[in-house]
Amino acid sequence: MLSYVIGTASSFIRPWSHSTSPQTSLVRTHGPETFNVDSLAPGNASQCQSESSVHHILRHSDLYIVLGANRSANQDDLRRAYMNMCRQCHPDKFPDEPLATVAFQKLSYAYSVLSDTRKRRLYDTNGSTEPERAQxxxxxxxxxxxxxxxxxxxxxxxxxxxxxxxxxxxxxxxxxxxxxxxxxxxxxxxxxxxxxxxxxxxxxxxxxxxxxxxxxxxxxxxxxxxxxxxxxxxxxxxxxxxxxxxxxxxxxxxxxxxxxxxxxxxxxxxxxxxxxxxxxxxxxxxxxxxxxxxxxxxxxxxx
Structure with a gap:
């Protein structure tokens, strides 16, 4: 996937490849950002923009809405939606939000059901929007x-x-x-x-x-x-x-x-x-x- 980029990278890199100054005191992983990758999240994740993700998760009982995914989502879509929502509600990232733990448990439950083919089929067939138990x-x-x-x-x-x-x-x-x-x-x-x-x-x-x-x-x-x-x-x-x-x-x-x-x-x-x-x-x-x-x-x- 990246071989084409690597093959043409030299034309962009060579102008600055000989002026690097040492930077050993800090290793930054989130430097200049130009791509809004959050905008690439699938399904119903955009519904969360007007409300806290934590409250969005707790407020809804439909597992697809909780996860922020369409009902036609494939496994990759489900995983991407789960990762996107985890970043917005994980209790380690929001320690001051008392409901983050409950929201994360419910989100993980939604993913565990919908990512399992048999459980998802049963969920879609029964039409239930209330999980039997939270994790x-x-x-x-x-x-x-x-x-x-x-x-x-x-x-x-x-x-x-x-x-x-x-x-x-x-x-x-x-x-x-x-x-x-x-x-x-x-x-x-x-x-x-x-x-x-x-x-x-x-x-x-x-x-x-x-x-x-x-x-x-x-x-x-x-x-x-x-x-x-x-x-x-x-x-x-x-x-x-x-x-x-x-x-x-x-x-x-x-x-x-x-x-x-x-x-x-x-x-x-x-x-x-x-x-x-x-x-x-x-x-x-x-x-x-x-x-x-x-x-x-x-x-x-x-x-």
């Missing part, structure tokens, strides 16, 4: 984790290899990034290992899950663009690459912050160390993210 928080989290794990697996099997090609081409155009084969392999292996964070559902996944939702949105937005929209596809490819390589760094930072806090509470000393990446790879990723962000900023803005 508890553990069930709701399990539903979300399974979806995100599937998204990550799809990414590793598909766009991931093309991101590798894209990063290698950037490294060849700018040797200052020091994107050696060893560095690339270390980074790629840590990305594969992030699967364990998703499967375990550990607390660092709280940080990771919203990044994965964003990654999924960019992937979908990229697929909606014309094959010949080279600037648009390149801009989203840069966003996708920047978000991807920053994932393990941001998880590492969360782990280090936790270790630092624990050390302070115990009166310990010493600099906490990350779990996923060596410091040398941290530095390279910081430079690469700064490079990609600069490249994104010089591309034409899409209205």
């Amino acid at each position: 508890d928080m553990r069930d709701a989290d399990d539903t979300l984790n399974k979806v995100l794990l599937a998204i990550w697996a799809d990414f590793l099997d598909g766009d991931f290899e093309l991101i590798r090609m894209f990063l290698r081409s950037i490294g060849e155009m700018n040797p200052k990034l020091n994107f050696s084969d060893e560095t690339m392999e270390a980074l790629l292996q840590t990305l594969v290992n992030l699967r364990d964070v998703i499967v375990s559902g550990q607390q660092h996944f709280r940080l990771l899950k919203f990044e994965l939702m964003r990654l999924y949105e960019i992937q979908h937005a990229l697929r909606q663009l014309s094959y010949f929209d080279v600037p648009g596809r390149l801009k989203l490819t840069i966003q996708l690459a920047r978000l991807t390589i920053a994932l393990p760094v941001n998880v590492d930072k969360a782990i280090m912050a936790e270790q630092r806090e624990g050390s302070n509470q115990q009166g310990g000393v010493g600099r906490p160390r990350g779990r996923y990446l060596p410091s040398s790879v941290h530095s390279v990723i910081g430079l690469a993210c700064g490079f990609l962000e600069k490249g994104e900023s010089v591309l034409p803005t899409r209205a």
Whole structure:
């Protein structure tokens, strides 16, 4: 999907490939935005614009309306609608909203029913608009984790290899990034290992899950663009690459912050160390993210 973009990227990248300044202190994953990916959400999600998503979910009993999907939605449509609504009601993102937990449980229940062919057929046949039971928080989290794990697996099997090609081409155009084969392999292996964070559902996944939702949105937005929209596809490819390589760094930072806090509470000393990446790879990723962000900023803005 991205090979055409990678093949023509040099004409856009070369003008700024030799002026990258080091940026290692902060790895941003949400830099310049030009595509409103939320506008690509399917079905009835637009009904939520005039009201809080939390109250929208709690107010309706029809599972399709709760999910923000059409009755003809396929599995991809359902998953996209679920991801879109999760971003708007997840209690980790809205801790001050007391009803967010209940809304998220109801949303996950709606997805678990409609994404199961047998349950969906029964629901459509019976015409019931009132779920028999809402999920508890553990069930709701399990539903979300399974979806995100599937998204990550799809990414590793598909766009991931093309991101590798894209990063290698950037490294060849700018040797200052020091994107050696060893560095690339270390980074790629840590990305594969992030699967364990998703499967375990550990607390660092709280940080990771919203990044994965964003990654999924960019992937979908990229697929909606014309094959010949080279600037648009390149801009989203840069966003996708920047978000991807920053994932393990941001998880590492969360782990280090936790270790630092624990050390302070115990009166310990010493600099906490990350779990996923060596410091040398941290530095390279910081430079690469700064490079990609600069490249994104010089591309034409899409209205």
